[in-house]
Amino acid sequence: MNEPDCNPNQETFVINLGPQHPATHGVLRVKLTMDGEYIVHAEPVLGYIHRMHEKMGENRTWAQFLPNTARLDYLGALSYNHGYVQVVERAAGIEVPERAEYIRVITVELNRIASHLLWYGAFVLDLGGFTPLLYAFDDREHVLDLLESVTGARLTFCYFRFGGVYNDIDEPFITGTRAFIKRLRSRLPDYHNLVTKNIIMIKRLKEVGPISAEMCRRYGATGPVLRGSGVCYDVRKNEPYSVYPELDFDIPVYSECDSMARYMVRMDEIDQCLRIIEQALDKLPDGPVMAEKAPKIIKPPVGDYYGAVEAARGTFGIRVVSDGTNTPYRMKLRSPTFSNLSLFGEASRGMLLADALALMGSLDLVIPEIDR
Amino acid sequence: MSMLCETLKEDFLALAPLALVDTDYKAKGYQLDITVAPAQVVEAATIMNRRGYTLEAVTGVDWLASAGPKPAKKAAPAEGEEEPVEAPGAPVAEQMEVVYDYTNTGQELCRVVVRCRIPRANPELPTVSGVFSGANWHERETHDFFGIRFLGHPDLSPLLLPEDADFHPLLKDFRV
Amino acid sequence: MMELLEMEPLRLLIFLGGLIAFAALNAAYLVWLERKVAAHIQCRIGPKEVGPFGLLQPLVDGIKLMSKQLLVPNGVDPYLFKVAPLLVLVPAVMSFVVIPFGENLAARNIDLGLLMIFAFASVNVLGLLLGGWGSGNKYAVISAARAVSQNVAYEIPMLITVISLVMVTHTMNLNEIVKQQEGMFWNWYIFRLTASPLMPVAFLIFFICSLAETNRAPFDLGEAESELIAGYHTEYSGMGFGVFFMGEYANMVIGASLATVLFLGGWQSPFGIGSGWWWFLLKVYALIFCVMWVRWTYPRTTLWGLLNLSWKVLIPISLFNLLLTGATIKVVSYLFGA
Numbered sequence: 020m021n022e023p024d025c026n027p028n029q030e031t032f033v034i035n036l037g038p039q040h041p042a043t044h045g046v047l048r049v050k051l052t053m054d055g056e057y058i059v060h061a062e063p064v065l066g067y068i069h070r071m072h073e074k075m076g077e078n079r080t081w082a083q084f085l086p087n088t089a090r091l092d093y094l095g096a097l098s099y100n101h102g103y104v105q106v107v108e109r110a111a112g113i114e115v116p117e118r119a120e121y122i123r124v125i126t127v128e129l130n131r132i133a134s135h136l137l138w139y140g141a142f143v144l145d146l147g148g149f150t151p152l153l154y155a156f157d158d159r160e161h162v163l164d165l166l167e168s169v170t171g172a173r174l175t176f177c178y179f180r181f182g183g184v185y186n187d188i189d190e191p192f193i194t195g196t197r198a199f200i201k202r203l204r205s206r207l208p209d210y211h212n213l214v215t216k217n218i219i220m221i222k223r224l225k226e227v228g229p230i231s232a233e234m235c236r237r238y239g240a241t242g243p244v245l246r247g248s249g250v251c252y253d254v255r256k257n258e259p260y261s262v263y264p265e266l267d268f269d270i271p272v273y274s275e276c277d278s279m280a281r282y283m284v285r286m287d288e289i290d291q292c293l294r295i296i297e298q299a300l301d302k303l304p305d306g307p308v309m310a311e312k313a314p315k316i317i318k319p320p321v322g323d324y325y326g327a328v329e330a331a332r333g334t335f336g337i338r339v340v341s342d343g344t345n346t347p348y349r350m351k352l353r354s355p356t357f358s359n360l361s362l363f364g365e366a367s368r369g370m371l372l373a374d375a376l377a378l379m380g381s382l383d384l385v386i387p388e389i390d391r
Numbered sequence: 392m393s394m395l396c397e398t399l400k401e402d403f404l405a406l407a408p409l410a411l412v413d414t415d416y417k418a419k420g421y422q423l424d425i426t427v428a429p430a431q432v433v434e435a436a437t438i439m440n441r442r443g444y445t446l447e448a449v450t451g452v453d454w455l456a457s458a459g460p461k462p463a464k465k466a467a468p469a470e471g472e473e474e475p476v477e478a479p480g481a482p483v484a485e486q487m488e489v490v491y492d493y494t495n496t497g498q499e500l501c502r503v504v505v506r507c508r509i510p511r512a513n514p515e516l517p518t519v520s521g522v523f524s525g526a527n528w529h530e531r532e533t534h535d536f537f538g539i540r541f542l543g544h545p546d547l548s549p550l551l552l553p554e555d556a557d558f559h560p561l562l563k564d565f566r567v
Numbered sequence: 568m569m570e571l572l573e574m575e576p577l578r579l580l581i582f583l584g585g586l587i588a589f590a591a592l593n594a595a596y597l598v599w600l601e602r603k604v605a606a607h608i609q610c611r612i613g614p615k616e617v618g619p620f621g622l623l624q625p626l627v628d629g630i631k632l633m634s635k636q637l638l639v640p641n642g643v644d645p646y647l648f649k650v651a652p653l654l655v656l657v658p659a660v661m662s663f664v665v666i667p668f669g670e671n672l673a674a675r676n677i678d679l680g681l682l683m684i685f686a687f688a689s690v691n692v693l694g695l696l697l698g699g700w701g702s703g704n705k706y707a708v709i710s711a712a713r714a715v716s717q718n719v720a721y722e723i724p725m726l727i728t729v730i731s732l733v734m735v736t737h738t739m740n741l742n743e744i745v746k747q748q749e750g751m752f753w754n755w756y757i758f759r760l761t762a763s764p765l766m767p768v769a770f771l772i773f774f775i776c777s778l779a780e781t782n783r784a785p786f787d788l789g790e791a792e793s794e795l796i797a798g799y800h801t802e803y804s805g806m807g808f809g810v811f812f813m814g815e816y817a818n819m820v821i822g823a824s825l826a827t828v829l830f831l832g833g834w835q836s837p838f839g840i841g842s843g844w845w846w847f848l849l850k851v852y853a854l855i856f857c858v859m860w861v862r863w864t865y866p867r868t869t870l871w872g873l874l875n876l877s878w879k880v881l882i883p884i885s886l887f888n889l890l891l892t893g894a895t896i897k898v899v900s901y902l903f904g905a
Contacts, residue, residue, distance in 0.1 A: 034705045042793040056709065056870065066551040073536070074560050109420060145793045147784060147867025153609040219785055219866050236445045236496065238525035245496065252496035323452075325420035325492065325502065336447055336492060349561075353448035353492065361528045372709075373794055373869040390551055 031059050038067045042145055042376045045386030049363070049379075051372070058375050061367045063360055069390040076350030081107055081317040082181065084347070089175040091354060092388040095134040095331035097127045097166075100179040102335045105260060106326030107181050110319035110341055118306040119183035120262045125196070125299045126166060126178060128292040132203070133162040134331035135285045135292075138383045142282065143214055145380035146223055151214050158206055161199050168192055182313030193300055200293050207290065215286065224279035228378030230366050231276055238362040241355050242333025243288065244382060247281035249274030254329035266298045278381040285383070318345050332356050332383050354388045395442075396422050396501040402438045406431060421492075421502035428507070429516040432491070435505045436519035436526075444493045444503070446519070449529035451537040452488040455511070455563035485511045487539055491519070509539070518544040536561035582674035586663045590656075593820050594813035595625035597855065604859045635805035640703070643802065647701030651799075652807050654694030655814030658687035662821045667742040669834045669844035681739040684825060685726065688780065691818060692718040695782075695789060698811070699799035710798030713870055714789040717779060720874050721786075724881035725776035728769045731885070731892040732829055735762040745833030752837035757830040761899065763892035765884075770830045772885050774854075777822035779873065781815065784862035788870050823854035 037048035046067035052060040072091065076084045088103040089096035101123055108115060136159040140152030163173045169188050170178035178184055214220050230240070232248040245252055253270045255263045271287035273280035319341040327336040333355025340349035359382045367375040396413075403411055403425055410426040427435050436446070491505040509516055518541035520526040530541040531550040538559035541547065549556045559565060599614065599621065606613030614621030639645055665680035667673040677683065692715055699711025735756070736744050748755050756762065757770045779786040790798035800811045827833055827850040834847040868876070 032705060034709075041796060055712075066549070066553065069551040071560055074565075077561075106420065109418065112418075143866060147787070147791060147793065148865060149605070150609050150863050153611065157610060213864075214866075217866065219868050219872070222872050223866065223869060236443070237523055239445045239447055239523070240525075241496075250496050257496070257498065258500055258502075322419070323490075324418075325504070327420070327447075327494075334447065334494075338448070338450065338490065338492065340452055349452045351448065351450040351490075353450075357528065358447075358525050361525050365524065371869065371871065373791070376794055 030054070037064075042379065043386070044141055044384060047360075047384060047386050047389070051375075053372070056372050058367050058370050058372060061364050061375065063363055065390055067390065068387050070387075072391045073350050073352060076347050076352075078346070080345045081319070081347060084350070085179070086175070086177045089172075089177055090387065091352060091391060092134075092330060092332065092335075092356075092385045093174055094137055094385055095130050096174065096176045097123075097130040097170075097178060098328055098330035099335055100176060101127050101261070102326055102328040102330070102337050104179040104181055105328065106324050106337050106339055107317060107319065109326055110322070110324040110339060111181065111314070111317050113182045113313050114310055115183055116307050116310055117262070117304050118187075119308045119310075121299050121303050122184050122188055122308060123179060124262055124266070125188070125296050125303075126170065126176075126184075128295045128299070129162050129166055129196070130176070131331045132289055132292045133159045133166070135289050136162070138285060138331075139210065139214075142380040142383075143220075145376055146220065148214065148217075148220075151210065154206070154210070154213075158203055161202065165192060165195050165199060168195070180309065180313070181317055182310030183308045185309070187308045193303075196296060196300060200297055203289070203293060207286075210286070215282075221279070223374075223377055224277065224282055224381075226275075226277050226279075227374045228278045228366060228370070228381060229276045230362065230378075234362055234365065238365075239358040240333070240362055241358065242330070242383075243281050243284040244333065244359050246270065246272050246284045247381075248276045254327050254334050258327060260326075260328065262299070263295075265302065266295050268295050268298075278377050281381040281383075316345055318343060323349075327353075330355055332385065332388070333359060352391055354391060356382065356384050357389045357391075360384055360389055393422075393499050393501055395495070395497075395499040399423060399438070399442060399501060399503060402442070403435070406434055406438065408435075416500075416502070421504050423501065423503040424506070425503065426506045426508070429509055432489070432505070432507050433517050433519055433522065436491070436522040439493045439503065439505075440522050442495070443497065444495045446523040446525055446529070447492040447494050448490075449492075449519075449526055449533055450490050451533045451539055451561070452490065453511070453537060453561060453563045454484055454486045454488060487511050487514045487537060489516060489533065489539060514539040515542055516540075517542050520544055535559070538562065582664070586660060586674060590660045590663060590817045590820070591813065594816035595629060597816045597819065598628070598812070599625045600855075601859050601862075604856065605863045608860070608863045629809070632806050632809035637807055638802075638804040640802050642703040644701040644703070647697045648802075649807070651694050651698030651701055652803070652810035652814065654697060655691055656694075656810050656817065658690040658694075659814050659817035659821055662687045663817075665741055666821070666824045667745055667828065667833060668847050670742070670842070672834075672844055673742060676740065676742050678738070678740045680741040681729065681733065681744075681829075684821065685722075685729070688818075688821070689718075689722065691780075691814070694814070695799050698803070699789075702799070702802040704802050706795045706797075707799050707801050710789045710791075710795045710801075713795075714782065714799060716870070717782075717786065717788060717873060720877040721776045721779040721881075724772055724877060724885040725780065727882070727885040727889055728772050728776070729829070731763060731769060731889040732756060734889075734892055734896060735759070741828050741833075745828055745835060748832040748835050749842075750835075750839050752832065755830060755832040755835075755837075761895070763888060763895050765888045765891055766830075768884065769888050770826070772881055772888075773826055773830065774857075775876075775881065777826060778858060778861065779877070781818040781822050783819065783858055785865040785868050786873055787862075787867060788873060791867055793867075819855060819858060820851065823851045823858070826854055827851050 031052050031054050034051050036051055037043040038046040048064040050062045050064055051058055072087050075087055088099040091099050136155040140155035143151040167173045169186055169192050170176045230248055232250050235245045235248050251270050251272045256270055268291045271284045273283050321343045323340040325338045327334050336353035338351040339347050342348040408425050408427045412424040414424050416422050486508045489507045493503040518530055530544055533539050534547045535549050535552045603613040614624040617623040617627050662684045664674045665683055695714040696711045699707040757766055759766050782789045800808050831850050834842055834844055836842040836846050
């Protein structure tokens with residue numbers, strides 16, 4: 020990066036990026052201390068959409084908290100559903116039927132595609148390209164239609180239950196999903212031709228916003244940010260859960276550490292998601308979608324439990340402490356973008372404003388998930 | 392139990408923690424449960440840092456006597472069902488617990504939970520943000536929610552709560 | 568009728584009214600066109616509710632903008648703030664004075680028409696600077712600084728390119744330049760490889776520069792919404808914003824008209840017969856369509872990328888083109904005798 024040549028008087032000015040700003044995609048505020056177009060210091064200011072989900076968790080029963088999990092990361096809500104039901108099932112010792120697990124994986128991966136597509140559109144929008152956003156939304160609409168037909172919701176899903184899912188998938192969903200896989204496979208080359216190979220895009224992303232693996236580790240960054248730094252870490256592989264071990268898929272890793280690497284990781288992940296869904300549909304077993312012995316009222320044994328899943332943006336960890344009653348004693352939600360954003364201050368130092376916004380876009384922020 | 396966990400156990404035994412429990416990953420979601428004294432958290436973080444771990448989250452648990460587990464069930468809330476209840480680090484009333492979730496991004500899986508208990512009346516312990524930069528925000532958040540003071544932390548101003556917040560909503564005696 | 572046009576004051580009035588109407592109508596309907604083009608590029612339909620094909624949409628938008636309150640925020644410099652939009656629009660309208668729409672269809676047929684357009688085009692940046700500075704908004708100030716450095720950087724290759732063209736045409740009279748391109752389309756200056764082998768490149772440089780000069784994507788750094796919200800017109804509302812907007816589109820028309828006149832034969836028909844203003848408008852709107860096409864396809868460059876492109880690529884190439892044009896003229900005149 021070009022460092023500011025000289026500014027002997029240290030004349031800087033502060034600009035407020037947000038809480039309402041086109042680039043922050045929500046109510047994030049970043050206090051930028053600028054030296055001309057260079058960022059001297061960037062301090063994210065959080066909390067504009069803080070709703071205290073953790074306290075809510077302590078005040079309602081285990082099952083009542085389910086809808087809350089969809090309101091953290093509203094773009095990849097099913098992963099959060101999954102993380103929560105998984106840790107409660109672990110605590111209460113509930114066995115989930117295999118078909119339900121497959122359905123969970125199919126819907127979660129569809130949701131991941133929807134999330135990555137939206138990110139793709141929003142990211143290119145951050146860089147000033149408006150058109151890809153609408154192409155991505157067009158495809159995302161198909162995913163949402165599919166998910167709506169089985170979950171009943173388009174955004175804030177509450178589809179999983181302790182011990183399974185509440186609604187079995189039907190034939191139209193399966194054929195629709197297969198058609199969608201075909202459609203998206205034919206569209207992805209267009210995406211690459213339009214954006215990935217665009218000279219302006221390459222100039223803006225290559226070697227911009229380097230985040231080293233070491234920096235990721237110090238800040239606890241996970242997900243595509245970490246995989247864009249050359250670390251092959253994905254909860255689905257490293258800490259296998261659900262039926263992921265039975266499916267064959269790769270973890271895209273790029274070691275360039277720049278914004279382009281993070282971009283490529285997500286684009287390749289869409290491809291892998293399609294592979295996972297395809298296999299899961301092929302292997303989908305018959306059977307019930309709810310555990311028959313799942314208790315109506317959950318009272319997990321005393322103790323604390325931890326569960327992690329790979330959400331669209333990184334590791335979503337959830338720690339629950341049970342005191343043996345029907346309400347959680349403590350519920351800690353560890354959201355991936357909270358950690359991913361915390362490195363922004365260090366990573367953006369000395370960058371140009373435009374590059375810093377490319378970096379911020381490549382972190383894929385969802386503010387309600389950061390603020391919880 | 393993986394090699395990594397064994398190495399970590401040795402490291403921690405050298406630190407002389409208050410308790411070190413192997414847990415069943417399937418049942419709990421982590422492999423090592425270590426309880427340390429407040430003075431040892433930084434050292435614990437240093438060990439984890441040396442072993443290439445990353446800090447996933449820092450959080451607190453408020454063990455208020457009246458809100459704690461019902462005495463009819465168990466004398467004190469324990470780590471898990473099959474573990475000895477009276478482990479030296481087991482939570483007792485009027486204490487705060489600070490929990491550090493560590494994980495490594497390598498191939499070998501060994502999730503480590505480091506706990507530290509501090510008196511509820513004077514919740515103070517050293518910060519680990521010097522070791523893990525990411526702890527900065529997690530500790531600020533914990534300070535927001537529980538009022539736990541992390542000594543040596545660069546900036547404990549409210550992160551998620553309003554900037555003039557003088558309450559700590561996750562305390563069990565905080566009424567909504 | 569012709570006698571009436573001979574009367575100077577009346578002629579002035581007619582052309583003034585005509586040009587302002589042309590500029591305003593163009594601004595209004597180019598917005599409509601832009602929305603339609605964008606929509607179809609993006610697999611949408613675009614405006615369709617107001618009137619057939621949404622043709623009355625610009626009218627409604629105009630009424631909306633005019634009926635809105637002109638907000639002058641606290642802390643702005645009221646004079647600069649109010650004068651800035653006019654400084655963008657008026658030079659653009661003034662430039663139309665010398666544009667030859669047809670053989671006899673120009674408000675003024677003056678010998679230094681080309682020079683006049685560039686003189687007015689330089690005032691445009693003053694408007695952006697004052698608007699950004701007078702707003703008292705940090706984003707607007709950054710944007711103003713960007714607009715100035717961008718305009719300075721791109722005026723140079725543009726002028727060098729134009730100079731090399733003027734060396735060929737021997738005149739700055741726009742009507743004269745168009746007349747030199749009479750006949751079939753290979754007589755257009757863009758294809759006049761005997762004048763300079765780099766003519767198509769010169770046209771490309773001119774086109775890129777006019778994109779940058781008019782702050783159009785991918786060089787719309789002044790109003791990069793993901794960085795600077797709306798740039799220099801962040802604080803403007805109602806017609807203040809509307810005038811900026813009209814100025815932008817009027818500038819676009821000027822840029823396209825100039826490219827048409829200098830390189831694409833102006834009102835000349837490509838086949839030698841049937842020349843007239845319709846060809847001029849056709850070429851201008853085809854160029855404007857290209858401008859929109861570019862905007863809805865490419866992401867935005869950065870300020871650094873933009874300045875690098877100008878100083879490291881466009882200026883050297885246009886200087887080389889200047890040299891080559893001079894050499895070609897010398898060689899041709901030596902070989903074939905003047």
